[in-house]
Amino acid sequence: MAGKEKTVWDRLLDVPQWAVAVAVFIFLIIPILRPLGLPVPVGRPAADYITWIQKIPPGSNVLFFQEMSGSGWDEIKGGFTSTLKYLWSKKINVVLVAVYADAVPTTLWGIDYANPSRFGVKYGENYVFLGYIPGEEVMVAALRDSISKAVSVDYLGTPIDKVPLLQKVDSYKDFSAIIVAFSTGTSMDKYVRQWYATHPEIPQLWMTASGNEMSTVSYWVGGMAKGYLSGPTGCAAMEVFIGEPGLAAKITDMKNLASIPTLVLVAIGNIAYWGRRLSGRR
């Protein structure tokens, strides 16, 4: 551009990064200071998730694989906590497993936030956290066949033969459903390979970050996952279903508002790019 006068297209394309960030921040802060309570759209995958979770019989057991670490936790924490609240309210027993080491703190935070004492459920009897079990796909397959052969103690260090719930449940035969909170676009494959391929009768309900939607949707269409919650929007649907819009609903408000300047800037950027290109200056 040296020696040439800047056109309006050049100026539009030279908007500094910090200015874009400030515009997004302004729209992010509005719902934090003043919650908007925008309506929560319920997509078909989330509706199916809600339908299928209602089919889990009270008093039965579910195995909950939790993969999400801190980086994506904000995307699903609303779905994780509202799912636990629903399961506990129906006295459905939950066995939780952290698939990765950094999924342990998020799981503990989620359990604490869901507040088990509010539902009258007890650790060891109605829910148990096995902690981080290494092995990923091998571990997922091992827990399908026998928890007692794969794990010796729970997260608190209690031998599993001393945990009342784990005396009742051991393998896929004892679970009415599995719930998976997965982190990356291919993480769910292992549950399809190790659980659906061998036991398609056990329904799988998933939740994940919105960025993984494209790779998740084909499994839902194919019936491998009966339903899924995608990002805060999907999780907010679950929160609304249990009558407690909270974590995810607030984030959905933020995302909706922050998307406005983003879309405007994307449009301006494209118009400026084509304007400069068509006017003969690259």
Added chain:
Amino acid sequence: MSWTLFWLGWSSFVAVGIMTLVWRENPYYRLIEHIIIGAGCAHSLMYGLLAVKTTGLDAIAAGRLQLIIPLFLAILTFGRMTPWGWIARYPTALLTAIGIGILVGGALEGQIVGQIRAIGVEVFTAKDPYTTASTVFAGISTLCAIMYFIYTREHRGVYGGLARYGRIIMMAGLGISWGMEFGWFITALGTWTENVVNFIRALMGIPY
């Protein structure tokens, strides 16, 4: 100062440090980056060692002596750090073989046959023409995307056109993925911003 306020302040300090990257690379950002990487590594190492104890050593102490074999193989993987690096090949080869063996069996039914069957079932049992058309479109698009990756035949003529269509479909899919990924970033940014706002509120004594 309560511990809640301290941790809120700490998380705000970290959040602001990360967000300064939109201004430019700076020492504050680098400090936070190093803290996060260091803490993450330490945390993973701690839980990894704990898992060796709970799923290995404790079980061996309880009488499951056969677990000595995987523990011994795990120790062999550190052979790479010794002059006898070749000994690490045995556990690596075994892990690879077990991994492939476990993966392949389920992949065939769950990821290939099951997906193809789902398309077939959907085409013939769909309740409305839109679903039928959508499924046929998805099936054809998938085939064309696979064609794009066949390099043993030159992409020319009708075949080339189909492969090009497959590429466009993949690019459209990646575009949607990126849009959704952006949503993930906005979520993180929003939560960090909320932390900072809540810290300021707490300092001012405003309920949050």
